Amino acid sequence: MSLFSSLFKFGSQNIAIDLGTANTLVYVEGQGVVLNEPSVVAIETINGVKKVKAVGDDAKMMMGKTPDSIEAIRPLRDGVIADIEVAEQMIKYFITKVNGKKSMFNPPEITICVPSGATSVERRAIRDAASNAGASQVYLIVEPMAAAIGAGMPVTEPIGSMVVDIGGGTTEVAVLSLRGLAYTTSVRTGGDKMDEALVSYVRRHHNLLIGETTAERIKKDFGVARPPADGVGQTIQIKGRDLVNGVPKEISINQAQIAEAMAEPISTIVEGVRIALENTAPELAADIVDQGIVLTGGGAMVEGLDAHMRDETGLPVTVAEDPLSCVAIGTGRAMEEPVYRTILQTA
Numbered sequence: 111m112s113l114f115s116s117l118f119k120f121g122s123q124n125i126a127i128d129l130g131t132a133n134t135l136v137y138v139e140g141q142g143v144v145l146n147e148p149s150v151v152a153i154e155t156i157n158g159v160k161k162v163k164a165v166g167d168d169a170k171m172m173m174g175k176t177p178d179s180i181e182a183i184r185p186l187r188d189g190v191i192a193d194i195e196v197a198e199q200m201i202k203y204f205i206t207k208v209n210g211k212k213s214m215f216n217p218p219e220i221t222i223c224v225p226s227g228a229t230s231v232e233r234r235a236i237r238d239a240a241s242n243a244g245a246s247q248v249y250l251i252v253e254p255m256a257a258a259i260g261a262g263m264p265v266t267e268p269i270g271s272m273v274v275d276i277g278g279g280t281t282e283v284a285v286l287s288l289r290g291l292a293y294t295t296s297v298r299t300g301g302d303k304m305d306e307a308l309v310s311y312v313r314r315h316h317n318l319l320i321g322e323t324t325a326e327r328i329k330k331d332f333g334v335a336r337p338p339a340d341g342v343g344q345t346i347q348i349k350g351r352d353l354v355n356g357v358p359k360e361i362s363i364n365q366a367q368i369a370e371a372m373a374e375p376i377s378t379i380v381e382g383v384r385i386a387l388e389n390t391a392p393e394l395a396a397d398i399v400d401q402g403i404v405l406t407g408g409g410a411m412v413e414g415l416d417a418h419m420r421d422e423t424g425l426p427v428t429v430a431e432d433p434l435s436c437v438a439i440g441t442g443r444a445m446e447e448p449v450y451r452t453i454l455q456t457a
């Protein structure tokens with residue numbers, strides 16, 4: 111085997127990254143999604159020196175439970191990079207995890223998605239983080255376009271389609287046609303705001319303090335976008351700290367109350383969709399009446415959200431097949447398939 115072919119064989123594959131507020135997914139050329147871990151980094155400070163202690167799953171397990179010397183950080187907030195240095199460390203860690211040491215000798219091309227509303231400064235921050243993490247070339251793709259490609263929507267055709275990507279930090283609403291965004295808006299509300307709404311509801315109504323992780327678990331397992339048909343739904347027990355006497359306490363809450371708690375962020379998302387529909391050109395709007403709206407992102411999995419949006423807009427609404435992976439799959443397909451190549455932006 112020649113030196114060239116051995117280098118080629120052992121070279122690193124190009125990769126696509128969905129750098130999300132809540133989760134980071136990595137798609138490797140020819141393999142698909144190979145990594146899906148929380149966007150969390152645990153940093154330990156010893157004698158003023160900061161060191162990465164854990165990344166991804168291991169770091170998330172530490173959230174809310176770390177000693178003073180360790181801080182679990184989410185480097186992305188509201189869909190943009192809040193801590194550039196930590197984000198870079200996280201990207202570097204994930205690239206090495208999928209490509210091993212190969213990336214050092216033969217750096218991969220990286221295609222990475224950015225929120226459609228990201229400013230040029232934010233785009234540069236994401237590009238620099240990927241370059242510093244070892245990319246030979248960085249391409250960007252806007253998140254709703256990636257979500258639509260991942261959901262199998264006809265983005266290259268002269269047909270209007272609407273995608274609503276409900277992530278952790280942001281909800282991206284976009285109308286796409288002929289490889290471009292005909293209209294886009296980004297609402298800084300997503301799954302995180304639903305968690306926060308649950309935390310404050312429980313504090314207000316039960317004087318109980320619960321953590322973000324507990325709130326997220328309640329949302330995922332019992333969250334509903336509208337009150338259950340019987341007006342109550344399932345009742346669950348939740349544990350936290352009593353705000354009056356400071357001791358651990360358990361209370362009961364039902365799904366009607368959970369729906370009430372989550373109502374505000376959900377109506378902000380629906381309002382974003384309504385504004386997008388009002389701003390869509392008539393020909394494209396006519397297509398959306400036929401094609402309907404497709405929901406992607408983890409927030410799309412809140413029970414009854416599709417039905418609620420159908421009632422609010424009067425349009426057909428469906429949830430994509432694999433809502434949590436749509437953006438990563440779409441970013442990966444845009445990297446691999448020549449038909450989407452012109453959609454990619456060189457950073």
Ligand SMILES: Nc1ncnc2c1ncn2[C@@H]1O[C@H](COP(=O)(O)OP(=O)(O)OP(=O)(O)O)[C@@H](O)[C@H]1O
Binds near residue numbers: 128
């Ligand atoms: N089964 C579920 N039901 C409700 N919400 C869920 C479910 N699974 C995941 N989520 C929520 O989806 C959100 C994460 O979605 P996703 O991974 O698409 O976001 P992201 O890409 O990381 O965020 P962003 O697009 O804002 O950068 C989190 O708020 C998470 O709690």
